Amino acid sequence: MPRRAFLGTAIAWGAGSVAASARGGEPLAARLPDAMTTPGGADLPYGQPSVQERKVVRHEHQDAGFSVWRSPLENQRGIITPSGLHFAVHHSGVPDIAESGHALMIHGLVTQALRFDLERLKRYPMVSRIHFLECAGNSAANALSPFALNQTLGELAGEVSCSEWTGVPLSYLLQEAGVKDSARWVVAEGADAASHTRSLPLDALLKDAMVALYQNGERLRPSQGYPMRLFMPGWEGNVNVKWLHRLEVTDAPAYSKDESGLYTQALADGRIERFAFPMDVKSVITHPSGLQTLPDPKGFFEIAGLAWSGHGRIARVDVSVDGGASWVTAKLHDPVLDRAFTRFTLPWRWQGRKATLMSRATDEHGRVQPLRSEWKRRYAMHSFNHYNAVQSWRVGTDGRVENAYV
Amino acid sequence: MPRRAFLGTAIAWGAGSVAASARGGEPLAARLPDAMTTPGGADLPYGQPSVQERKVVRHEHQDAGFSVWRSPLENQRGIITPSGLHFAVHHSGVPDIAESGHALMIHGLVTQALRFDLERLKRYPMVSRIHFLECAGNSAANALSPFALNQTLGELAGEVSCSEWTGVPLSYLLQEAGVKDSARWVVAEGADAASHTRSLPLDALLKDAMVALYQNGERLRPSQGYPMRLFMPGWEGNVNVKWLHRLEVTDAPAYSKDESGLYTQALADGRIERFAFPMDVKSVITHPSGLQTLPDPKGFFEIAGLAWSGHGRIARVDVSVDGGASWVTAKLHDPVLDRAFTRFTLPWRWQGRKATLMSRATDEHGRVQPLRSEWKRRYAMHSFNHYNAVQSWRVGTDGRVENAYV
Structure with missing residues (x-):
């Protein structure tokens, strides 16, 4: 991927210009929004998200008697997972x-x-x-399924979250x-x-x-x-x-x-690996990710993702948009904390052509995420815990984003 | 306050010993807790706090047509305020x-x-x-009331919170x-x-x-x-x-x-002070604080609080337990971030006698919290915005904690 694919000017972002751009106190819209003409509603003693966001929830997955609630990471920005969306696995329900x-x-x-x-x-x-906190079995479907399941990031790898404990x-x-x-x-x-x-x-x-x-x-x-x-x-x-x-x-x-x-x-x-406690270095691109659709290709889109390592701090994340043929180092955002989610971003100009997006994290000890094929060579066919291979997203010419094995 | 008032050994903390301390798999309790004999309940797609914590909410205060929702800071640990408990002021309700x-x-x-x-x-x-985010009018009651109101920390100074934005x-x-x-x-x-x-x-x-x-x-x-x-x-x-x-x-x-x-x-x-945007350096002791009661005086109690400055990082917090006669520098907890809540703590051995607790923060620019009397000298009698004076808590011999003016 040539370096120039990531360059451009803000003008190319192309925000729509306003028809009536008169200076002064006149409203730019034809009429005031309803919210400005009617007093707002009541607040709650314990606040809740907007009803407009009602689809942003965890989805329960029943698995061998367990309840698995995966976090919709594709909706998260920043490093803190809201407690209401933190993943959870219950072996026998939630006691009160x-x-x-x-x-x-x-x-x-x-x-x-x-x-x-x-x-x-x-x-x-x-x-x-x-x-961060990650279930040993996070991303099990990517480990076990012979073909890449067409699911959201949360469904595929949402058994990880990050909080202040x-x-x-x-x-x-x-x-x-x-x-x-x-x-x-x-x-x-x-x-x-x-x-x-x-x-x-x-x-x-x-x-x-x-x-x-x-x-x-x-x-x-x-x-x-x-x-x-x-x-x-x-x-x-x-x-x-x-x-x-x-x-x-x-x-x-x-x-x-x-x-x-x-x-x-x-x-x-x-052999059997027992008491393998730390979760290894891993990353996922959250934007864009599975089942999302890229907006029109005119202008930039910010690739954003999360990286973490159970061994320490994230040192670097490389991103590829061509299925691993070439890599560019992404920007890490402060604060880069020990054993915590770390945000990475990279501006990308999508040309409207097929692309395969991947992220590969390296931690401060030099541990690097393996490719899926490398991970599969190490573990038995039926193993699924501690899956930390590179997550790939295939982008179609229509902008649709799908899980992919590379 | 002599330095030795803060020293001691863990043994002095005095956790109760268990009657039956047999080694091995036997349960130490007489019988298993109910939660261990009955499957737990269901989880929710968007998780909520325990019903056991139902009293930990914001309380609405109507003030000149505004709704003011103050955060119960006396219940917060760490630096992140849960979004459901973030303070809010609405001038005309909450539009949807x-x-x-x-x-x-x-x-x-x-x-x-x-x-x-x-x-x-x-x-x-x-x-x-x-x-952090703080209302200009936070702590107005301490600025205006001629006597110290006997309220919780949240009621007195809960128009401040800290989030990842x-x-x-x-x-x-x-x-x-x-x-x-x-x-x-x-x-x-x-x-x-x-x-x-x-x-x-x-x-x-x-x-x-x-x-x-x-x-x-x-x-x-x-x-x-x-x-x-x-x-x-x-x-x-x-x-x-x-x-x-x-x-x-x-x-x-x-x-x-x-x-x-x-x-x-x-x-x-x-004179009039207009466009005075940054909130000045400030701190509050959250534990113990107004309307709380100290447990028995046998052993240590950790004084904990929050400090912040609209000008930058917190550099230091001093704590007094004798109404300002002497001060000890508290421990600042990582991460100490720019214009964010910073946690401070100090171990304290309460002797069961009257005490007056105060915290005084200094930021990286050398700005120091004033005493209430100093703050009142600067502003007109009826002014209440930007109140950042030292918050004092009086502890009675019964362990009760009350707001105090020092």
């Missing part, structure tokens, strides 16, 4: 738990088992961090309980009907984990684990145990149902 | 405007008057920025229209029944303004100006014209009703 009936217990290989109710926990020092560093609570020398793991259990249980290495938890109480400035939503969840930045979603009520400090993993089965990956060479 | 019937017109001292509908505007490059830099649109040499001001008009109108200096707009389309990752809420608003980081709320539909480029201000009256400040020496 009152603060007063809930507590976190820490026991096992500790000097003193401890119980923390909400009143007590809220006295502790809290930290806030902006981090606030909570108590778990190290404070573990240190207070007094972790014994033989301790190596912590088994976290949720208070839902699935008793969702995951084993996590103690050292990593002491460094990074929080007991999250708040998301985007308010208490966690029920579907995010109200009254509290475990939060491990960059790690696969299901280890961030929701409705957290028990942490058992142990010398070995529990090999719980989910960690022995669903969240274990089969590799192509027959 | 469809994208299809709305456009932004730019006219006046330009080479070519232009009209931008939503479809066209969404093609332009967008930027995202995390910024995304939109098109206004400079792109103005440059496309072609600003003439004689242009100095831009008159912005909203499409609400109040025709809310403000004049803003052109140079500042070219540097910093955006036409905001998104807030916290989704399209603006109606009460924040859907389908679009003007956004000027750090400037008083009302110039961020909501339901924006017209920008007239001029050589002089319009001296509109609101800018000539309500949003003009009378000084103590008889």
